[in-house]
Amino acid sequence: MNIKTLATEMDSMVVRGAIVDAVKQFFAEEAATSDYQNVTTSNKSQMVEKMEGFTGAIAKVNNITHHHTIxxxxxSASEFTFDFDMKDNSKIHWHEIIRRVWDDNGKVINEEYFNA
Incomplete structure (x- = not known):
């Protein structure tokens, strides 16, 4: 598996706002996640549920910028800036690094978010 190609494909989906679809396509069933607010998931279905809830709370996507991936x-580590208007009238502006560990089958088994 070419991790660079897979990470590029996944990052492209995120930039298009297809975050839930990216999780469904690229996460292994046992994938675990954690973020800088200590929110964790321990499998793919939990992450899909988390992302569906998050994306469902977005009123407007102002911009998703992918800066680069190593x-x-x-x-892999991908740097993004996310700019959203939320349905509760709050605004989200995140600059973050998303670190992913990939298995031999080309699936994400661990994903961590770091506030950049």
Whole structure:
């Protein structure tokens, strides 16, 4: 599996706003996630549910910018800026690094979010 190609494909989906679809396509069933607010998931279905809830709360996507991705072995790190208007009238502006560990089948087994 070419991790650079897979990470690029996944990042492209995220930029288009297809975040839930990216999780469905690229996550392994046992994938675990954690973020800088100590929110964790322990499998793909939990992450899909989390992302469906999050994306369902977005009123408007102002911008999703992918800055770059680096790959070292089976680990990728992608830098993004997310700018959303939420349905509760709040605004989200995140600059973050998403670190992914990939298995031998080309699936994400661990994903961590870091506030950049």
């Amino acid at each position: 790959v070292d072995g089976n680990v």
